[in-house]
Amino acid sequence: MKTEKTPQERARDKWNEENKAKRKIYTAKSGCRRYIKEFANLEDLEEVRAWIDDKEMILKNENIEINKKEKA
Numbered sequence: 001m002k003t004e005k006t007p008q009e010r011a012r013d014k015w016n017e018e019n020k021a022k023r024k025i026y027t028a029k030s031g032c033r034r035y036i037k038e039f040a041n042l043e044d045l046e047e048v049r050a051w052i053d054d055k056e057m058i059l060k061n062e063n064i065e066i067n068k069k070e071k072a
Contacts, residue, residue, distance in 0.1 A: 016023055
């Protein structure tokens, strides 16, 4: 027998449906944080740090390109 959803459950479901991209980001970020805090060893942290450095360089280069286009 199925019970009717509470207003809070309906609101949660509505938010989840309307914010799929945000939810995906929150879930990935939370998983990353948990992995680093609970499971990663020193080697793992060095690998994650390299990923962060790579991503940071990509974002900085994209920002430079955007600024060049805006000034042109």
